Amino acid sequence: xxxxxxxxxxxxxxxxxxxxxxxxxxxxxxxxxxxxxxxxxxxxxxxxxxxxxxxxxxxxxxxxxxxxxxxxxxxxxxxxxxxxxxxxxxxxxxxxxxxxxxxxxxxxxxxxxxxxxxxxxxxxxxxxxxxxxxxxxxxxxxxxxxxxxxxxxxxxxxxxxxxxxxxxxxxxxxxxxxxxxxxxxxxxxxxxxxxxxxxxxxxxxxxxxxxxxxxxxxxxxxxxxxxxxxxxxxxxxxxxxxxxxxxxxxxxxxxxxxxxxxxxxxxxx
Amino acid sequence: xxxxxxxxxxxxxxxxxxxxxxxxxxxxxxxxxxxxxxxxxxxxxxxxxxxxxxxxxxxxxxxxxxxxxxxxxxxxxxxxxxxxxxxxxxxxxxxxxxxxxxxxxxxxxxxxxxxxxxxxxxxxxxxxxxxxxxxxxxxxxxxxxxxxxxxxxxxxxxxxxxxxxxxxxxxxxxxxxxxxxxxxxxxxxxxxxxxxxxxxxxxxxxxxxxxxxxxxxxxxxxxxxxxxxxxxxxxxxxxxxxxxxxxxxxxxxxxxxxxxxxxxxxxxxxxxxxxxx
Numbered sequence: 001x002x003x004x005x006x007x008x009x010x011x012x013x014x015x016x017x018x019x020x021x022x023x024x025x026x027x028x029x030x031x032x033x034x035x036x037x038x039x040x041x042x043x044x045x046x047x048x049x050x051x052x053x054x055x056x057x058x059x060x061x062x063x064x065x066x067x068x069x070x071x072x073x074x075x076x077x078x079x080x081x082x083x084x085x086x087x088x089x090x091x092x093x094x095x096x097x098x099x100x101x102x103x104x105x106x107x108x109x110x111x112x113x114x115x116x117x118x119x120x121x122x123x124x125x126x127x128x129x130x131x132x133x134x135x136x137x138x139x140x141x142x143x144x145x146x147x148x149x150x151x152x153x154x155x156x157x158x159x160x161x162x163x164x165x166x167x168x169x170x171x172x173x174x175x176x177x178x179x180x181x182x183x184x185x186x187x188x189x190x191x192x193x194x195x196x197x198x199x200x201x202x203x204x205x206x207x208x209x210x211x212x213x214x215x216x217x218x219x220x221x222x223x224x225x226x227x228x229x230x231x232x233x234x235x236x237x238x239x240x241x242x243x244x245x246x247x248x249x250x251x252x253x254x255x256x257x258x259x260x261x262x263x264x265x266x267x268x269x
Numbered sequence: 270x271x272x273x274x275x276x277x278x279x280x281x282x283x284x285x286x287x288x289x290x291x292x293x294x295x296x297x298x299x300x301x302x303x304x305x306x307x308x309x310x311x312x313x314x315x316x317x318x319x320x321x322x323x324x325x326x327x328x329x330x331x332x333x334x335x336x337x338x339x340x341x342x343x344x345x346x347x348x349x350x351x352x353x354x355x356x357x358x359x360x361x362x363x364x365x366x367x368x369x370x371x372x373x374x375x376x377x378x379x380x381x382x383x384x385x386x387x388x389x390x391x392x393x394x395x396x397x398x399x400x401x402x403x404x405x406x407x408x409x410x411x412x413x414x415x416x417x418x419x420x421x422x423x424x425x426x427x428x429x430x431x432x433x434x435x436x437x438x439x440x441x442x443x444x445x446x447x448x449x450x451x452x453x454x455x456x457x458x459x460x461x462x463x464x465x466x467x468x469x470x471x472x473x474x475x476x477x478x479x480x481x482x483x484x485x486x487x488x489x490x491x492x493x494x495x496x497x498x499x500x501x502x503x504x505x506x507x508x509x510x511x512x513x514x515x516x517x518x519x520x521x522x523x524x525x526x527x528x529x530x531x532x533x534x535x536x537x538x539x540x541x542x543x544x545x546x
Contacts, residue, residue, distance in 0.1 A: 004298045004299075006298075006299055006532060006533045048331045048477075051328045051530075052530065220324065223530075225295055226292075226294075227295050227528055227532065228337070229291075229311070230326035230335065231323075232321075232322070244340060249295060266322075
């Protein structure tokens with residue numbers, strides 16, 4: 001985290017992909033320090049909007065022809081800046097604790113929800129370099145909010161798609177298909193990105209299957225840099241001690257068996 | 270340009286406000302904390318506090334509504350795990366404290382003054398959701414002054430005592446006067462404004478939305494107490510905001526919610542104000 005920088009990013013390209021924007025920004029310092037699971041925080045230039053937006057990094061190119069670039073995938077309404085080439089936006093990153101990667105070539109299942117699939121692609125690349133067989137499970141409420149299905153077929157040896165309305169792939173949610181996906185991939189490790197209820201389902205299924213889970217949590221992070229304590233996550237630490245940590249600083253990646261999911265989702269209230 | 274305040278030499282007129290600088294470490298990538306006027310810690314209680322459940326922060330026009338619930342590790346962990354880093358960085362550290370009883374305030378002060386690296390104590394007498402958190406009720410000015418008097422007795426010379434007062438223009442000059450009589454070295458004006466989260470829980474409102482209120486409180490206290498050092502706080506985001514508060518009568522300013530929006534802002538303000546007389 002101490003490697004983060006705060007820079008004025010310059011928008012290079014904007015592509016629309018379903019209900020997402022795929023943005024490429026020139027952002028010196030961020031690309032060079034990136035590890036899969038890191039995110040950037042973006043500020044609006046509208047001074048009446050103070051909270052930062054945390055966005056997953058989809059890809060980096062430390063040595064592009066325009067300089068070091070980062071690529072972000074966001075839902076259209078989440079981008080607080082301008083969309084014209086050359087617009088600048090204040091970016092801080094790379095932030096957060098990245099995914100822990102296995103030292104041995106073990107079988108991995110990567111699970112993403114909507115734009116939360118974006119950070120799985122650089123992870124898949126690193127895992128393949130280590131000889132890990134990679135399977136992917138992509139989910140979204142509908143086809144427009146599904147991201148990366150084509151790219152997934154190039155990145156993974158097996159891809160499962162599930163949508164809430166059944167418009168593409170299987171009909172249902174991650175919770176409905178995760179046990180089957182774990183079985184078919186014989187996964188030793190499952191990496192997942194998404195909302196708390198989805199990650200809860202993944203962590204529980206991984207535990208039942210005997211796999212490790214690394215879960216990257218999407219919650220509102222008012223400052224995204226560890227300053228405000230506004231993104232509390234209840235966890236169980238070493239020795240069974242319960243405590244509250246910050247998603248942005250101690251996360252966003254947590255061991256799935258360490259998060260008190262029911263306390264986080266309010267199910268035990 | 271260094272300034273003298275409450276018997277201390279501060280490297281700048283710009284300080285980090287309580288609750289907006291993490292443990293200090295999180296600011297390190299963006300600012301040299303020793304170059305700031307002071308780092309004020311998030312409010313510390315004697316025993317650890319878990320804080321409130323989520324959601325803790327809601328965006329409001331030009332502000333944040335926040336109900337963190339005083340999440341902090343308690344005195345022991347703070348002394349063991351957080352203060353040594355601040356001391357090592359040579360940060361001017363003010364420890365913000367709050368408590369449920371006068372006895373808790375006294376014990377916190379007694380144990381903090383013996384710790385290396387504490388330049389001052391900032392009494393959080395105006396936690397906007399204090400009633401919901403079971404804090405000592407210091408909303409009445411004479412009760413605020415009782416806390417000041419209690420803690421003053423525990424402090425040796427060389428440790429500054431400041432108190433952060435509520436954003437209440439009607440009573441702030443009265444509270445300031447009583448706190449001054451009770452021995453406070455400087456006042457921080459103002460804390461977050463009492464507010465409600467959208468779901469109805471007690472909270473505070475911070476940010477540019479409260480800047481004019483802070484300015485009014487600073488001006489009124491300055492008029493009543495021409496010689497007492499004042500630290501302005503509330504919605505400072507630009508050098509112009511800081512200069513406005515200084516012009517209203519503040520000797521220094523604290524930057525808070527603006528750091529959440531841009532973690533480099535404290536360093537930039539310190540540099541921009543450097544050249545001012």
